Amino acid sequence: MKKLDGKIAVVTGASKGIGASIAKHLAAEGAAVVVNYASSKEGADRVVEEITSTGGKTGNSLLPKAIAIQADVSKRAEVERLFTQTQQVFGKLDILVNNAGIYEDVSLEDITEEHFHKHFDLNVLGLLLTTQQGVKHFGSEGGSIINISSIVSTLAPATSSVYSATKAAVDAVTKSLAKELGPRNIRVNSINPGVVETEGTHTAGIALGNFRKQVEAQTPLGRIGQPQDIGPAAVFFASADSAWITGETLHISGGLR
Numbered sequence: 716m717k718k719l720d721g722k723i724a725v726v727t728g729a730s731k732g733i734g735a736s737i738a739k740h741l742a743a744e745g746a747a748v749v750v751n752y753a754s755s756k757e758g759a760d761r762v763v764e765e766i767t768s769t770g771g772k773t774g775n776s777l778l779p780k781a782i783a784i785q786a787d788v789s790k791r792a793e794v795e796r797l798f799t800q801t802q803q804v805f806g807k808l809d810i811l812v813n814n815a816g817i818y819e820d821v822s823l824e825d826i827t828e829e830h831f832h833k834h835f836d837l838n839v840l841g842l843l844l845t846t847q848q849g850v851k852h853f854g855s856e857g858g859s860i861i862n863i864s865s866i867v868s869t870l871a872p873a874t875s876s877v878y879s880a881t882k883a884a885v886d887a888v889t890k891s892l893a894k895e896l897g898p899r900n901i902r903v904n905s906i907n908p909g910v911v912e913t914e915g916t917h918t919a920g921i922a923l924g925n926f927r928k929q930v931e932a933q934t935p936l937g938r939i940g941q942p943q944d945i946g947p948a949a950v951f952f953a954s955a956d957s958a959w960i961t962g963e964t965l966h967i968s969g970g971l972r
């Protein structure tokens with residue numbers, strides 16, 4: 716018996732990076748997983764293929780082990796469709812991982828309304844919309860919501876005021892919704908990673924060169940993270956191992972604060 720046998724999970728932004736690792740870790744513990752993506756169908760299909768090719772059962776052999784569903788989670792109509800399709804295929808939801816997010820560093824003089832709204836629309840509004848729709852599909856036994864925040868919510872580095880503010884908002888949302896949803900036995904926790912090597916951090920230049928060396932020099936464990944450093948914590952928060960834990964923020968950053 717695996718920790719998540721019979722559970723259904725939606726992981727937003729799971730076509731690559733941290734979300735893909737979380738989807739694979741949840742599936743390895745027995746969950747059936749919806750791999751959400753915005754534009755990278757190929758990436759999402761690859762994650763589904765990796766999950767299904769490793770075999771395993773959902774506890775109900777008629778159900779698929781993983782499916783990909785496209786939806787821009789910053790848009791209400793697309794979020795509604797994501798959960799309607801999930802319900803049609805799996806009939807319920809037990810675990811929601813709010814991972815989809817963007818990050819762009821800009822200095823104060825370069826902040827635009829577009830930069831602000833792009834970050835807040837996905838990182839904060841998107842997370843609220845998916846949670847609002849997702850909880851409608853949780854059963855009477857409750858479930859687990861895992862928000863992917865960041866150490867920047869408290870570290871707040873220079874040229875990251877907008878992104879850091881979105882993640883500080885995520886921490887506040889986590890604590891507030893833990894209280895609001897506790898009576899329904901829906902637990903809400905966040906994972907706050909440090910710099911993790913992903914497609915996104917490569918594109919942003921964060922996981923490369925001098926910046927990477929500087930981060931590693933400040934990190935007690937001497938390295939940046941890999942996506943597989945995050946997945947096991949998501950399994951912990953999704954499973955009964957954390958049955959009496961809600962409203963918490965877990966920093967996974969090699970000790971960097």
Ligand code: NAP
Pocket residue numbers: 727728729730731732733734751752753754755756758786787788789814815816817818837863864865866907908909910911912913914915916
């Ligand atoms: P990534 O490599 O850039 O991947 C981002 C994922 O989010 C992709 O699957 C992407 O889908 C999806 N996505 C983007 N916009 C979306 C939208 N509007 N609707 C649905 N999905 C969308 O990112 P990552 O580095 O793994 O980061 C994932 C999360 O961890 C983010 O919330 C980020 O803030 C947080 N985080 C990352 C780090 C780090 O160092 N990597 C550290 C702390 C926190 P497509 O590929 O289809 O566009």
